[in-house]
Amino acid sequence: MKIGFIGFGNMGQAIARGMTACGGVRGGDIYAFAQRQEKLKKAAAELGVNPVGSASELARSCEMIIIALTPDAVEPVLGLIAEELRGKILVSIAAGYDFERYEAFLPRGVNHISTIPNIPISVGAGILACEDRHSLTEEQYAAFEAVFGKIALIERVNAAQFSIAGTLGGCTPAYTAMYVEALADAAVKHGMSRKASYRIAEQMMIGTGKLLLEKDMHPAELKDLVCSPGGTTIKGVAALENKGFRGAVIRAIDAAEE
Numbered sequence: 001m002k003i004g005f006i007g008f009g010n011m012g013q014a015i016a017r018g019m020t021a022c023g024g025v026r027g028g029d030i031y032a033f034a035q036r037q038e039k040l041k042k043a044a045a046e047l048g049v050n051p052v053g054s055a056s057e058l059a060r061s062c063e064m065i066i067i068a069l070t071p072d073a074v075e076p077v078l079g080l081i082a083e084e085l086r087g088k089i090l091v092s093i094a095a096g097y098d099f100e101r102y103e104a105f106l107p108r109g110v111n112h113i114s115t116i117p118n119i120p121i122s123v124g125a126g127i128l129a130c131e132d133r134h135s136l137t138e139e140q141y142a143a144f145e146a147v148f149g150k151i152a153l154i155e156r157v158n159a160a161q162f163s164i165a166g167t168l169g170g171c172t173p174a175y176t177a178m179y180v181e182a183l184a185d186a187a188v189k190h191g192m193s194r195k196a197s198y199r200i201a202e203q204m205m206i207g208t209g210k211l212l213l214e215k216d217m218h219p220a221e222l223k224d225l226v227c228s229p230g231g232t233t234i235k236g237v238a239a240l241e242n243k244g245f246r247g248a249v250i251r252a253i254d255a256a257e258e
């Protein structure tokens, strides 16, 4: 399958990188179009994908088209090629563009699905929140799953939960990176090297997530497992609670949603 990106900035490139490095897609089967051709050619050369000169050329060349444009450009760019999108698998990652918003301006019968990826998709460990309402055929949905399921956990949610699911997966890598940085700062304060501190904190994040996911474990169960009575870990838990750790995290998600 030929896969095209309309818009090839940070997120478009992250998805293409994940596809070629971990998703079994050949760079030669990926096409990309963006506004500034020189910048596009440079990014395309780095990833070994094909730059194209117009959205129309991209639509003609590809069966699956990923809309990775800034929100303000979605309607002006797609409006010019609306008829050429018929029969294609349209996968949107544009912020604020849910199923209803596409239905309002695309011609009837264009097959599309709205999603929100997160940046770890570039290493094949992403999350793709996706709206359960879509207009892909069964066969097209299976193709979408086959491509994206190799580089992300696909989590289908209803329209009312689409935004919060995107926030939870998409914004939290920043908060998580801040947590890792803070853990490493603490270790450095206690005399460890920067490099080793980051390595331990990063692997701890991966391992904790993997354990919770694979064992389908409740987070509180894992916390309790690690906290022996009167031990060191529970003293740290109490210190975090004393500083409003959970409240601060919940407030961060509220702020992003607002």
Ligand SMILES: NC(=O)c1ccc[n+]([C@@H]2O[C@H](COP(=O)([O-])OP(=O)(O)OC[C@H]3O[C@@H](n4cnc5c(N)ncnc54)[C@H](OP(=O)(O)O)[C@@H]3O)[C@@H](O)[C@H]2O)c1
Binding pocket: 006, 007, 008, 009, 010, 011, 012, 033, 034, 035, 036, 037, 039, 040, 068, 069, 070, 071, 073, 076, 077, 093, 094, 095, 116, 117, 118, 119, 170
């Ligand atoms: N970054 C994230 O973590 C993330 C997460 C989830 C969803 N998203 C969504 O993904 C979309 C892309 O985000 P991004 O971070 O990749 O943004 P970005 O780095 O600014 O990339 C936007 C791309 O759109 C192109 N573009 C803008 N206007 C255009 C036009 N009129 N014609 C053709 N191309 C045009 C840009 O081309 P030029 O650079 O050549 O101008 C660029 O390739 C956004 O809607 C964003 O909300 C991002």
